[in-house]
Amino acid sequence: MFDLLNLPGVRPVDLRAANKAIVVIAEAVEGDPPQCPECTKPMYRHGRRTNTFADTPMQMQPVRLEISRPRYRCDVCGKTITPELTFLDEHRRATRRLVDAICERCLGMTFHSLAEQTGLAVNTIKSIAHDLIGDLERTVHYETPVIMGIDEVNLAGGMRCVITNLATNNAFQMLEFRTQEHLKPFFKNLPDKEKVEWVCTDMWRPFKRSFSQYLPNARLVIDKFHVVAMASEALETERKKYQATLDKDERVKVKKSIRWLTLKRPKNLSPAEAEALEVIRQLIPNLAVAYDFKEAFYRIYDEPIKEAAMRAFEAWENTLPDDELDNFHSLAKTVHNHYEDIFAYWDSPCRITNAYTEGLNGLTKVANRMGRGYSYEIIRAKMLYAKYARKVGSGVRIAEKTGGSQTVEYGPHIPTLVEIAESGGLD
Numbered sequence: 001m002f003d004l005l006n007l008p009g010v011r012p013v014d015l016r017a018a019n020k021a022i023v024v025i026a027e028a029v030e031g032d033p034p035q036c037p038e039c040t041k042p043m044y045r046h047g048r049r050t051n052t053f054a055d056t057p058m059q060m061q062p063v064r065l066e067i068s069r070p071r072y073r074c075d076v077c078g079k080t081i082t083p084e085l086t087f088l089d090e091h092r093r094a095t096r097r098l099v100d101a102i103c104e105r106c107l108g109m110t111f112h113s114l115a116e117q118t119g120l121a122v123n124t125i126k127s128i129a130h131d132l133i134g135d136l137e138r139t140v141h142y143e144t145p146v147i148m149g150i151d152e153v154n155l156a157g158g159m160r161c162v163i164t165n166l167a168t169n170n171a172f173q174m175l176e177f178r179t180q181e182h183l184k185p186f187f188k189n190l191p192d193k194e195k196v197e198w199v200c201t202d203m204w205r206p207f208k209r210s211f212s213q214y215l216p217n218a219r220l221v222i223d224k225f226h227v228v229a230m231a232s233e234a235l236e237t238e239r240k241k242y243q244a245t246l247d248k249d250e251r252v253k254v255k256k257s258i259r260w261l262t263l264k265r266p267k268n269l270s271p272a273e274a275e276a277l278e279v280i281r282q283l284i285p286n287l288a289v290a291y292d293f294k295e296a297f298y299r300i301y302d303e304p305i306k307e308a309a310m311r312a313f314e315a316w317e318n319t320l321p322d323d324e325l326d327n328f329h330s331l332a333k334t335v336h337n338h339y340e341d342i343f344a345y346w347d348s349p350c351r352i353t354n355a356y357t358e359g360l361n362g363l364t365k366v367a368n369r370m371g372r373g374y375s376y377e378i379i380r381a382k383m384l385y386a387k388y389a390r391k392v393g394s395g396v397r398i399a400e401k402t403g404g405s406q407t408v409e410y411g412p413h414i415p416t417l418v419e420i421a422e423s424g425g426l427d
């Protein structure tokens with residue numbers, strides 16, 4: 001029979017169709033009887049044994065290999081053995097090439113469809129994926145970011161800590177939670193710690209403690225995104241308070257969502273929206289005041305020079321009315337609490353790139369696409385080790401000391417990761 005298996009040490013002898021599978025019957029090629037592994041005496045044939053293994057699919061159907069192997073017995077010590085076949089993963093009842101094929105695909109496909117295609121149990125696929133992730137964890141290393149972003153993304157039932165490379169827009173690492181217990185070991189074990197120059201994050205206070213002792217050259221900067229978001233939240237509180245005071249006729253006059261009109265930056269309003277905003281300003285003068293404070297706060301970030309930004313903030317704070325706009329007062333307080341790190345923005349490269357916000361939005365999109373039916377561990381691996389996304393931005397460089405070439409990887413490129421997720425490739 002034609003050797004359709006191409007596996008060393010066995011030859012196919014028959015083929016039959018079973019329920020949703022192709023069964024290949026194969027026999028181990030027999031050589032000379034082996035020596036007893038216990039007492040080195042020659043062994044004798046002692047019947048055969050047949051076992052079934054899953055193999056790579058054929059004709060889009062799962063394949064089951066029924067392999068019949070000779071057994072041998074030692075007359076002296078009574079030991080019996082079945083010679084091993086190197087292409088088998090005995091533990092998984094599958095050929096190694098099938099396990100390899102599953103490793104290639106399991107982070108880009110659902111476990112259920114892989115189980116269906118191969119005839120293996122879903123749990124076996126899971127266990128293969130689990131081992132693969134362990135290997136990846138040990139062997140894949142990404143370049144330590146010079147500009148590091150640290151934030152939280154809601155994923156697999158919790159707020160996960162994502163660490164990004166803001167210079168290249170790649171995902172660098174993901175931690176189960178953003179706590180001292182998770183961050184400290186991460187910073188402690190980070191290779192090339194001295195490379196990190198900037199750490200860009202939000203106003204989470206314990207953060208400073210967890211990194212400052214480990215990253216000797218890093219400065220903390222609080223990203224604009226988180227600071228201005230507080231101005232929008234403060235405005236929202238005012239809007240909710242005043243919107244309720246409008247009567248039915250007045251509401252009809254506005255036509256559009258007051259929320260969106262007031263949250264949008266004026267430059268992004270269409271002429272019709274700008275007109276509607278003007279109507280709101282007339283109807284609710286108190287909201288107009290709050291709106292102007294929101295806009296003035298955003299404009300602090302339009303200042304090109306740090307000192308000018310500091311002065312703009314001071315002027316903004318000084319014009320806040322004393323007993324009103326509580327949320328804007330607490331915003332001012334927060335700015336004072338993080339003054340140095342907020343205004344470090346003007347010294348940092350985060351000001352030039354928008355990578356922080358883009359990366360965060362990108363990862364949130366990816367998270368929204370996934371997250372059903374997988375554990376955190378699997379989702380993390382699907383994001384962090386997605387093969388195609390890892391190729392973008394990575395390359396080869398010449399090592400300084402040895403002169404040899406060295407592969408450099410930055411981690412999965414976030415916009416590429418979003419593309420893959422949106423086409424269903426991370427499901």
Ligand SMILES: [Zn+2]
Pocket residue numbers: 036037038039040041074075076077078079
């Ligand atoms: Zn023996």
